[in-house]
Amino acid sequence: MNDVTDPRPTGTDFIRQIVATHVREGRYGGRVVTRFPPEPNGYLHIGHAKSICLNFGVAEEFGGRCHLRFDDTNPETENIEYVRAMQDDLRWLGFDWGEHLYFASDYFERMYECAVTLIRKGLAYVDSSSEEEIREARGTVTEPGRPTAYRDRPVEENLDLFARMRAGEFPDGAHVLRGKIDLSATNMIMRDPVFYRIRHAHHYRQGDDWCLYPLYDYAHCLEDAFEGITHSLCTLEFENNREIYDWILDNVGFAEPRPHQYEFNRLALDYTVLSKRKLIRLVRDGHVAGWDDPRMPTIAGLRRRGVPPEAIRLLAELVGVAKSNSRVDPGKLDFAIREVLNHEAPRVLAVIDPLKVVLTNWEAGRVEELTAPYWPHDVPREGTRPVPFSGELWIERDDFSDDPPKGFRRLAEGGAVRLRHAYVIRCDQVVRDADGTIIELRCSVDEGTRGGGGGARKGLGTIHWVSVPHAVDAEVRLYDRLFVVADPDDVPEGGDFEVHLNRESLPTPSVAKVEPSVLTDDPSTRYQFERKGYFWRDPVDGLGERLVFNRIVQLKDTWRRQAEGDRAAPPAPAPAGAAESPRSESEDRPRTSTERKAARVADPDLAARMQRYSDELGLTPEDADVLTGSRTWSDFFEAALRVHSDAPAVASWMVNDLRGVLEGRELSELPFQGKALGRLTRMVSDGEVSRRAAKEVLERMAHTGGDPAQLVDELGLGRVADRDELGGVADRVLARWSAKVAEYHDGKTGLLGLFVGEIMKETGGAADPVLARAVLLERLGTRGR
RNA sequence: UGGCCCGUCGUCUAAUGGCAGGACACCGGUCUUUGGAACCGGCGGUGGUGGUUCGAAUCCACCCGGGCCAACCA
Numbered sequence: 001m002n003d004v005t006d007p008r009p010t011g012t013d014f015i016r017q018i019v020a021t022h023v024r025e026g027r028y029g030g031r032v033v034t035r036f037p038p039e040p041n042g043y044l045h046i047g048h049a050k051s052i053c054l055n056f057g058v059a060e061e062f063g064g065r066c067h068l069r070f071d072d073t074n075p076e077t078e079n080i081e082y083v084r085a086m087q088d089d090l091r092w093l094g095f096d097w098g099e100h101l102y103f104a105s106d107y108f109e110r111m112y113e114c115a116v117t118l119i120r121k122g123l124a125y126v127d128s129s130s131e132e133e134i135r136e137a138r139g140t141v142t143e144p145g146r147p148t149a150y151r152d153r154p155v156e157e158n159l160d161l162f163a164r165m166r167a168g169e170f171p172d173g174a175h176v177l178r179g180k181i182d183l184s185a186t187n188m189i190m191r192d193p194v195f196y197r198i199r200h201a202h203h204y205r206q207g208d209d210w211c212l213y214p215l216y217d218y219a220h221c222l223e224d225a226f227e228g229i230t231h232s233l234c235t236l237e238f239e240n241n242r243e244i245y246d247w248i249l250d251n252v253g254f255a256e257p258r259p260h261q262y263e264f265n266r267l268a269l270d271y272t273v274l275s276k277r278k279l280i281r282l283v284r285d286g287h288v289a290g291w292d293d294p295r296m297p298t299i300a301g302l303r304r305r306g307v308p309p310e311a312i313r314l315l316a317e318l319v320g321v322a323k324s325n326s327r328v329d330p331g332k333l334d335f336a337i338r339e340v341l342n343h344e345a346p347r348v349l350a351v352i353d354p355l356k357v358v359l360t361n362w363e364a365g366r367v368e369e370l371t372a373p374y375w376p377h378d379v380p381r382e383g384t385r386p387v388p389f390s391g392e393l394w395i396e397r398d399d400f401s402d403d404p405p406k407g408f409r410r411l412a413e414g415g416a417v418r419l420r421h422a423y424v425i426r427c428d429q430v431v432r433d434a435d436g437t438i439i440e441l442r443c444s445v446d447e448g449t450r451g452g453g454g455g456a457r458k459g460l461g462t463i464h465w466v467s468v469p470h471a472v473d474a475e476v477r478l479y480d481r482l483f484v485v486a487d488p489d490d491v492p493e494g495g496d497f498e499v500h501l502n503r504e505s506l507p508t509p510s511v512a513k514v515e516p517s518v519l520t521d522d523p524s525t526r527y528q529f530e531r532k533g534y535f536w537r538d539p540v541d542g543l544g545e546r547l548v549f550n551r552i553v554q555l556k557d558t559w560r561r562q563a564e565g566d567r568a569a570p571p572a573p574a575p576a577g578a579a580e581s582p583r584s585e586s587e588d589r590p591r592t593s594t595e596r597k598a599a600r601v602a603d604p605d606l607a608a609r610m611q612r613y614s615d616e617l618g619l620t621p622e623d624a625d626v627l628t629g630s631r632t633w634s635d636f637f638e639a640a641l642r643v644h645s646d647a648p649a650v651a652s653w654m655v656n657d658l659r660g661v662l663e664g665r666e667l668s669e670l671p672f673q674g675k676a677l678g679r680l681t682r683m684v685s686d687g688e689v690s691r692r693a694a695k696e697v698l699e700r701m702a703h704t705g706g707d708p709a710q711l712v713d714e715l716g717l718g719r720v721a722d723r724d725e726l727g728g729v730a731d732r733v734l735a736r737w738s739a740k741v742a743e744y745h746d747g748k749t750g751l752l753g754l755f756v757g758e759i760m761k762e763t764g765g766a767a768d769p770v771l772a773r774a775v776l777l778e779r780l781g782t783r784g785r
Numbered sequence: 786u787g788g789c790c791c792g793u794c795g796u797c798u799a800a801u802g803g804c805a806g807g808a809c810a811c812c813g814g815u816c817u818u819u820g821g822a823a824c825c826g827g828c829g830g831u832g833g834u835g836g837u838u839c840g841a842a843u844c845c846a847c848c849c850g851g852g853c854c855a856a857c858c859a
Binding site: 690750 | 786787788789790791792795796797798799800801802803804805806807808809810811817818819820821822823835836837838839840844845846847851852853854855856857858859
């Protein structure tokens with residue numbers, strides 16, 4: 001009996017599912033080309049890292065490639081320093097774009113030619129209005145825009161003006177090139193967007209060759225098309241921009257398969273800001289020491305702090321890719337860092353807040369060299385270093401307590417503790433100064449306790465230490481989070497995110513005592529200071545004579561926790577006169593109740609039908625509403641009704657099922673008509689097919705059209721309602737899923753759905769589900785195990 | 786206020802009409818010369834209301850909540 005064990009698929013994100021589908025269907029001849037398109041006007045941050053991992057990751061997984069393209073279309077904010085720094089960070093993160101390094105500014109000539117094409121087609125015009133006039137004429141979300149005085153300029157004039165704009169005949173702002181699209185579009189972006197503006201500015205790469213610069217919406221899609229990008233991945237705030245992306249590529253004349261844009265959620269991390277604007281302010285206002293300040297969420301900052309690139313890639317994997325606006329707990333980054341470093345970092349002893357211990361029974365001047373392994377028993381790596389032990393030691397101040405709380409496993413007066421890699425000591429006496437501050441502990445060592453043989457000492461705590469005469473002084477920087485609230489952007493109106501800055505994020509310098517072995521190590525070593533956290537030498541301030549360690553992340557500390565309590569067809573250019581109100585996307589398929597209501601107000605016949613549908617035909621008000629939102633829908637419904645008069649049933653099929661198979665098409669684009677739906681619903685009512693089988697037929701009809709009865713035959717979906725036949729199927733299913741049957745009998749009755757589903761699959765959807773269910777219940781009920 | 790997008794454990798994310806699963810966090814335990822790691826166990830979720838269906842997180846309607854859009858930024 002082949003029992004089935006959970007063959008449930010493991011999920012991949014929606015972007016990869018789309019790409020996988022395209023590859024499988026050969027959409028781009030199997031090619032996958034993505035791109036990472038930063039604007040060189042700041043530093044890359046961890047939010048970019050997610051996008052980088054997605055773009056390069058998808059390309060690699062599907063055997064494609066990912067381009068690095070600097071989107072340098074704005075001469076006023078971009079410069080070469082940022083270009084260099086970004087490439088540096090990208091390489092450090094572990095990504096390679098090979099020979100595919102591009103600059104948007106290198107495409108200026110081709111973009112210009114595309115604009116000329118649009119002007120010739122009457123799809124773009126030179127507007128000589130002022131910036132304010134254009135803004136004002138654009139309207140608002142509730143009011144349509146109005147044409148400016150230049151919207152109907154003749155093509156020849158536009159061509160001439162545009163050429164002179166390029167030639168530098170006009171000052172900044174004198175003219176602008178706009179798409180001639182739709183001033184009453186509900187999508188504000190489609191209200192004649194500006195494509196080009198005049199800027200007499202020096203471009204860091206193109207010099208003074210241009211004084212005409214393209215804007216994002218115009219430029220980006222063309223850059224993608226020029227490079228043969230297949231999947232243009234960007235963040236959710238560009239969803240509204242997809243319509244212009246498609247408009248431009250279609251109208252310039254890029255035929256399918258051309259690039260398409262897909263949007264995913266950007267990374268937002270709690271307790272930081274991840275917007276270039278705000279990051280720039282932190283730097284400019286001096287709240288941080290620079291782009292690479294270890295507290296910064298920039299790649300440069302994380303890198304300087306000591307975070308390994310693998311950890312950032314792991315974080316990207318952990319947070320996933322979806323479309324919900326989400327905020328990630330920084331604890332997830334901490335976890336990723338520890339996860340990587342646990343298997344990488346050698347352990348070393350360092351005391352951060354030292355307290356002296358004098359061993360009273362250790363011979364003066366005696367030094368013992370201990371051999372200590374770099375990694376704990378559970379990390380499969382080898383290596384040791386010598387650690388000197390003497391009669392004077394530094395231990396951590398909080399490893400001693402005057403008044404030990406319950407469960408305290410460290411040192412207390414009269415108590416014992418194990419020194420890591422060394423001996424057990426007992427505290428005999430506490431030495432205080434005049435203020436009562438503890439300045440020294442006098443302890444005795446138990447020389448018999450060295451090494452692993454501390455049988456009698458179980459239950460004892462272990463603390464870290466450093467020999468006083470051998471200790472190396474080092475500055476340790478214990479950075480704290482930059483902001484004091486989870487969402488620094490959440491400020492009252494008129495407020496500023498900087499009010500949430502953590503004034504104590506910069507550590508007060510402290511001198512730590514570190515074991516001497518670190519002096520001979522590679523200065524880029526990332527250590528774990530046992531019991532304290534992961535550290536490495538600051539690559540800017542701490543590589544010379546001076547030892548400066550940055551704390552990368554703390555260790556988990558359950559004791560402290562406990563102790564402290566606890567996502568088009570080109571529309572014809574709109575007429576010069578503006579409409580009364582913003583025009584809806586589709587007259588054919590009104591989506592909202594507001595649109596449907598408006599349709600009925602405009603068409604009294606529809607209103608009358610609404611009335612009749614609910615009063616005479618017995619439809620629910622909701623169904624009547626949906627079916628009278630447009631003539632198309634209503635006519636379709638009435639056509640179906642002439643074939644099959646069960647109005648509520650036909651209505652239900654239209655409202656609940658037909659919409660699902662449209663896949664973005666209009667009703668008029670379906671390869672079948674109302675009559676066909678009427679025939680299908682009649683077959684269901686007559687019991688010739690199960691409802692479920694009918695849904696499959698409907699889906700087929702939506703793709704290829706065809707006669708329902710014929711399709712039922714072809715697909716073998718004639719209803720199976722034979723009790724014996726279903727019984728046989730049920731037996732096979734239950735046998736195959738014996739483990740689940742056992743769970744069912746243990747009370748997991750939700751599994752009945754699984755069994756019914758299996759019978760439906762086995763019969764290709766032809767079984768009568770009601771009967772199947774009954775047959776199953778019979779068997780499950782009488783054959784309890 | 787109009788359009789578009791999104792609502793699943795505290796957080797991030799699967800389930801594509803058929804078993805609500807994973808990760809982080811949290812709690813408990815085992816082990817431990819790191820109060821680390823590892824291992825075992827636990828807690829905890831489909832925004833609401835109706836509808837369609839044998840069966841709804843998933844499809845439909847309405848409501849609620851959140852995000853984006855009225856730059857000559859990207």
